[in-house]
Amino acid sequence: MxxxxxxxxLHGFGDRIALVHDGRELRYAELAERVSAYAHDLGSGRRLVALAARNDFGSLIAYLGALEAGCAVLLTGSVTAELIDVYDPDLVIEATQDGSTPRPHPRRTGSAHTLHPELALLLSTSGSTGSPKLVRLSYRNVLANAESIAEYLAIAETDRAATTLPFYYCYGLSVLHSYLLRGASLLMTSRSVLEPEFWDDFGAQRATSFAAVPYTFDLLERIGFDRMALPHLRYITQAGGRLAPERVRHYAQLGERTGWALYVMYGQTEATARMAYLPPRLAAEHPDCIGIPIPGGTFTLEPVEGGDELVYHGPNVMMGYAETPAELALEPQLTRLRTGDLACRTPDGLYRVIGRRSRFAKIFGLRIDLQRIESGLAAAGYPACCTDDGETLVAAIECGDTAAAARLAARLSGLPVGAVRVAAVESIPRLPNGKPDYPTIRQLPGTPVAAHTDIRTLFADALGLHPETIDPRASFADLGGDSLTYVALSVRLDRALGQLPVSWPTMSVAELESLPRRRNRFGRSLDTGTLLRALAIIAVVGSHIGLFVLWGGAHVLLAVAGFNFARFAVTAAPAAQRLRRTLRTTAFIAIPTAVWVAATLPFSDYYGWQNVLLLNKILGPHDSATAGHLWFVEVLVYIVLASALLLRLPIADRLERLSPFWFATGLLGVALIFRYRSFNLYTPDNVAFSPLACWLFVLGWAAAKATTPWHRLLLSAVAVATVSGYFDETDRERMILAGIMLLIWLPSVRVPALIAGTAAVLADASLFTYLVHWQVYPLFGQHHLVALLVSLAAGVAAARLMGLARAVARTATGSAALDGQDLGGRLLSQLRDENVSRNRLAGKMIE
Structure with a gap:
């Protein structure tokens, strides 16, 4: 071995900076020590290690430490049940959410496998298609390819590369290998190039390069990359699929003008990453070429049916494939690599790929197994023949619903529905010899999937993301959804699906895409929380106006807020990420309130400066005429912030993950102390309109976590006992109790489509309606009904204006992150399995 x-x-580079992440630096000598320590902890026995990695210090230390210990590393984004079942690793390591060094989890002592002495690394062949077929790479493969890349890129110790790709993807991993080989440094990040923070870090840390796949350049155009000032950028590398020649020429010329170089590269996992590169000086003149072989490698062209196949020879050619543990012991089986690409050599000595021989396609940097897609479609009743046109998966089907087939093909491939084109044909086009006529299939016009049925597009519109950055395995909660975006999305999803499952916020996008579309003639499904928000805001505004007397709506809204907090803030995401999301959502409540109140100050004495700061409940005055007008907003902000900070405590976070319902019930018990004791903090008349009303919020929280009839019976009993006697008005108590019982027992209701749409609009605008109605309804005197309708309309208009402002802001900055959401979709999100493993990660944290 x-x-x-x-x-x-690593130690030989001494005090040079090796890694930078979130402002922290790690020097080579310290990195070497940590790698040695990790290897020592793993022991001396050679074992098969499955490592789920992220772009952080801890994952890299674990990866290098496992190699240092002599282990064979199966590197992936998520250690799935399929990988465990097929390869039975001896030891599992999963990246931590905070980037710290992960603990290894041995599954046995010693090893259950016979591993070839040269086997170092196992990588997936097919991106996100789920295939257990792995590429076997030796130490020699890895080192040879890193040396070649470092040579033709002329990597120096002063270079610093930003990790724009996950390092369990062979392209991203090659960046790490080649830079660490030369003692250069890495800016470790998982941010997308869409995010301003990525470029802030890139500039502040004087990064000199980043790696890109074709889709990266789509994103760069969206953010105005050609206008950016990046004085330290030395070059951009491009691989992961074919970049259109006109775009190669554009970026090559842009680089020439602004002082950086474009390296177009060609490779496959089977060659450890790279096989060819196009020298930057030739890119503008020969943008359709893959260039020349990397140092140490050569190409030959071998005749096959349809042309000449490109065959690569070099020390980085893999040992072979593995599909079973027994194959991990096999000797190297290859001395050359048949790429599956048809190519030619130009008079200038450059190689150009002109077609594909194999049944794989590369779209968005993902390697798509076309045979697997065909088999999946056939099993669902869609006899099909699949190919690609370089940017789109194309399927010809002989029968069936083309839209449904497109959604299924998208789910099987990990591609967005917009990247799939399905054409219905009477019979698959074939050549005279009976083989599929792929050129004809590529030209078939597809039936587009209507935008309202494209689930990923609906998510993107609601969350302010780009459809192609949404991981199909992520849920609404994973992608940063909250109560502010829930309402509109739920109604649109119900319209698209015909009937929306109650549990849809925790279902993955792919699961929702796979649901059958149903035509329901009995209206729309409406979330009970949404209905209550709409009814409550009508009750609040109408009662203030004097049109009727239905007090209690604000307290119902408080319970609904707790219910939504539990659904969208108390998720399986890491505690720090949950806090960030909650703070952003709270800001979306607090900032418009402060702006509106400040805008009224010059024209009236309606509010004071305490109201601008949302501190009237704390600073007073408590006896002014308008002291209670914003009580609900202030109290809601206080309670949400307190709840978020509580869950940031490790002990609270651990207990909540261990038993969500009983944690919420215990918290309710504590909150009920303030239901019966004010501790002289507020007068008896003000207690119900103060932060001490938090028990209603926690009661809604517990209702969201109730999963059994016994849970619901317990909460119903608590609600009856605690709401009774809270107010002097029995009617108010009945209204509050009715709302809470609906939250506990009825997750959704079926209502006519008109009512569903109206309720969704009113619920979505409830905050703004609450804010503006105080200034609107006095304008109409005794015309109470008109005052109510105009107040509601003003709230809806304000909500729409705010939505427009947010959309304009996102467009201006080129970043979807401004929506207050944590950008769940990242570049190559189909290659990232982080969201998929969150439930498992929560279990690890509990342990």
């Missing part, structure tokens, strides 16, 4: 000397190599 070749013993890797990774730690010794």
């Amino acid at each position: 070749t013993t890797p000397r990774i730690a010794a190599h």
Whole structure:
């Protein structure tokens, strides 16, 4: 066995900076020590290690430490049940959410496998298609390819690359290998190039390069990359699929003008990453070429049916494939790599790919197994023949619903529905020899999937994301959804699906896409929380106006807020991420309130400066005429912030994950102390309109976590006992109790489509209606009904204006992050499995 000397190599670079992440630096000597320590902890026995990695210090230390220990590393984004079942790893390591060094989880002592002495690394062949077929790479493969890349890129110790790709993807991993080989540094980040923070870090840390796939350039155009000032950028590398020649020429010329170079590269996982590169000086003149072989490699062209196949020869050619654990012991089986690409050599000595021979396609940097897509479609009743046109998956089907087939093909491939084109044909076009006529299939006009049935597009519109950055395995909660975006999306999803499952916020996008579309003639499904928000705001405004007397709506809204907090803020996401999301949602409540109140100050004495700061409940005055007008907003902000900070405590976070319902019920018990004791903080008349009303919020929280009839019976009993006697008005108590009982027992209701749409609009605008109605309804004197309708309309208009402002802001900055959402979709999100493993991660944290 070749013993890797990774730690010794790293130590040789001494105090040079090796890694930078979130403002922290790690120097080579310290990195070497941590790698050595991790290897020591793993022991000396050679084992099969499954490592789920992220772009952070901890994952990299675990990866290098496992190699240093002599282990064979199965590198992935998520250790799935399928990988466990097929390969039975001896040890599992999963990245931590905070980037700290992950603990190994041995599944046995010793190893259950016979591993070839040269086997170092196992990588997936097919991106996100789920295939257990792996590429076997040796230490020699990895080192040879890193040396070649470092040579033709001329990587120097002063270079610093930003990790724009996940390092369990062979392209991203090659960046790490080649930079660490030369003692250069890495800016470790998982941010998308869409985010301003990525470019802030890139500039502040003087990064000199980043890696891009074709889709990256779509994103760069959206953010105005050609107008950016990046004085330290030395080059951009491009691989992961074919970039259109006109775009190669554009970016090559842009680089020439602004002082950086474009390296177009060609490779496959089977060649450890790279096989060819196009020298930057030739890119503008020969944008349709893959260039020349990397140092140490050569190409030959071998005749096959349809042309000449490109065959690569070099020390980075893989040992072979593995589909079973027994194959991990096999000797190297290849001395050359048949790429599956048809190519030619130009008079200038450059190689150009002109077609594909194999049954794989590369779209958005993902390697798509076309045979697997065809088999999946056939099993669902869609006899099909699949190919690609370079940017789109194309399927010809002989029968069936083309829209449904497109959604299924998207789910099987991990592509967005917009990247799938399905054409219905009487019979699959074939050549005279009976083989499929792929050129004809590529030209078939597809039936587009209507935008309202494209689930990913609906998510993107609601959350302010780009459809192609949404991981199909992520849920609404995973993608940063909250009560502010829930209402509109739920109504649109119900319209698209015909009937929306109650549990849809926790279902993945792919699961929702796979649901059958149903035509329901009995109206729309409406979430009970949404209905209550709409009814409550009508009751609040109408009662203030004097049109009727239905007090209690604000307290129902408080319970609904707790219910939604539990659904959208108390998720399986890491505690720090949950806090950030909650703070952003709270800001969306607090900032418009402060702006509106400040805008009224010059024209009236309606509010004071305490109201602008949302501190009237704390600073007073408590006896002014308008002291209670904003009580609900202030109290809601206080309670949400307190709840979010509570869950940031490790002990509270751990207990909540262990038993969500009983944690909420215990918290309710504590909150009920303030239901019966004010501790002289407020007068008896003000207690119900103060932060001490938090027990109603927590009661709604517990209702959202109730999963059994016994849970619901317990909460119903608590609600009856605690609401009774809280107010002097029995009617108010009955209204509050009715709302809480609906939250506990009825997750959704079926209502006519008109009512569903109206309720959704009113619920979505409830905050703004509450804010503006105080200034609107006095304008109409005794015309109470008109005052109510105009107040509601003003709230809806204000909500729409705010939505427009947010959309304009996102467009101006080129970042979807401004929506207050944590950008769940990232570049190559189909390659990232982080969201998929969150439930499992929560279990690890509990342990």
